[in-house]
Amino acid sequence: MIYRANSDVETEAIGKKLAEMLTNLGKKRAYIAMRGEMGVGKTVFTRGFVSHFGRANVKSPTYTIVNEYRVGGVNIYHFDLYRISDGDDLESIGYHEYVESDAYSIVEWSERVPEYIPEDAITVTISRVAENEALRDIEIVGGAI
Numbered sequence: 113m114i115y116r117a118n119s120d121v122e123t124e125a126i127g128k129k130l131a132e133m134l135t136n137l138g139k140k141r142a143y144i145a146m147r148g149e150m151g152v153g154k155t156v157f158t159r160g161f162v163s164h165f166g167r168a169n170v171k172s173p174t175y176t177i178v179n180e181y182r183v184g185g186v187n188i189y190h191f192d193l194y195r196i197s198d199g200d201d202l203e204s205i206g207y208h209e210y211v212e213s214d215a216y217s218i219v220e221w222s223e224r225v226p227e228y229i230p231e232d233a234i235t236v237t238i239s240r241v242a243e244n245e246a247l248r249d250i251e252i253v254g255g256a257i
């Protein structure tokens with residue numbers, strides 16, 4: 113499925129919609145690989161996803177690697193693997209425990225360590241559209257979506 117967003121507010125709304133779809137499917141856990149260049153809106157999308165479940169102050173996990181949210185009865189782990197260089201780095205933050213737990217894992221820059229992306233991952237790819245500063249295409253593929 114491809115969506116078009118004209119603003120950060122619309123990107124958030126599409127993130128929220130993905131959370132709604134998973135909720136409606138009864139899926140309380142999923143691995144969501146967020147793809148797209150720096151500053152394209154991966155964290156904005158994640159903010160919208162989390163907002164479906166409740167209020168949380170979603171900030172980029174650039175320095176913390178992972179931020180954890182427990183909202184509306186679900187666990188959400190938001191990763192940014194930009195500074196990760198290999199599987200050993202991931203193991204040291206307990207990545208497997210996070211990803212295999214009953215939770216949504218939303219992962220920016222998972223392509224840094226592609227062998228750690230599960231086969232049933234949902235991939236969300238955000239790209240800029242032409243010269244319009246605020247326009248994005250958002251493609252959602254995989255999982256049961």
Ligand SMILES: Nc1ncnc2c1ncn2[C@@H]1O[C@H](COP(=O)(O)OP(=O)(O)O)[C@@H](O)[C@H]1O
Nearest residue numbers: 118119120123150151152153154155156246248
């Ligand atoms: N359509 C859009 N969707 C998402 N973000 C947008 C859009 N238009 C402009 N922006 C801006 O782009 C930036 C995206 O930042 P962020 O989500 O942190 O990027 P990333 O996590 O991909 O590095 C924000 O400053 C946001 O306001």
Ligand SMILES: [Mg+2]
Nearest residue numbers: 154155172220
């Ligand atoms: Mg980000």
